[in-house]
Amino acid sequence: MDFQKLKDFRNTHNPFCEKLGILVEEIQAGCAKVTKHVTEEDLNPAGLAHGGVYFSMADTAAGAASASHGFFAVTVNAQYNYLRGGRPGDTFTAVARESKSGRTICVYDVQVTNQDGTLLGTGTFTYYLLDRKIEL
Template structure:
């Protein structure tokens, strides 16, 4: 698998993440790192980064790590724990690592941090592997 090509593919074929400014920074075997700069448009009514942003970043990171196997996968279960909030100007990073790579199910643990390395939340995401190869 050419991980640079996969990274580029993930960054150019995901309109939802493109609209939000979420970018794949790195993909490797069973691993992915996603980056996002928090803007005013990402805030909730309290003036903090919206919880949906963290969840989307965690899902995107684990989905990219799942794609490292060369096949599409779809989320079948997700659990996310919110610990702290980000604010405008922060740079958030979501890192997904593989806990289990199976023929039909793959599980990923995700950590979301800010630019200081402060842990903002964690999640566990389970993917069903489709019988559909990613053509780069």
């Protein structure tokens, strides 16, 4: 699997992430890293980054890591723990690491941090690998 081509594919074929400004920075076997710069448009009424930003980043990182197997996949379960809030101007990073790889089910542990390395949240995401190869 050419991980550079896979990264490029993930960045050019995901309109949802394009809209949110989530960028896949790295994909390796069973792991991936995504980043996002937090803007005013990402805030909730309290002036902090909306929870959907953290969750979407974690899901995107885990999805990119699952794509390293060469197949499209869908999320079948997700659990996310919000630990700290982020503000406009922050840069968030989500890193997913595979904790279980199976023929059809894979599980990923994800950490979301800010530009200072402060842990903002953690999650566990379960993916079902579809019988549909990613053609690069």
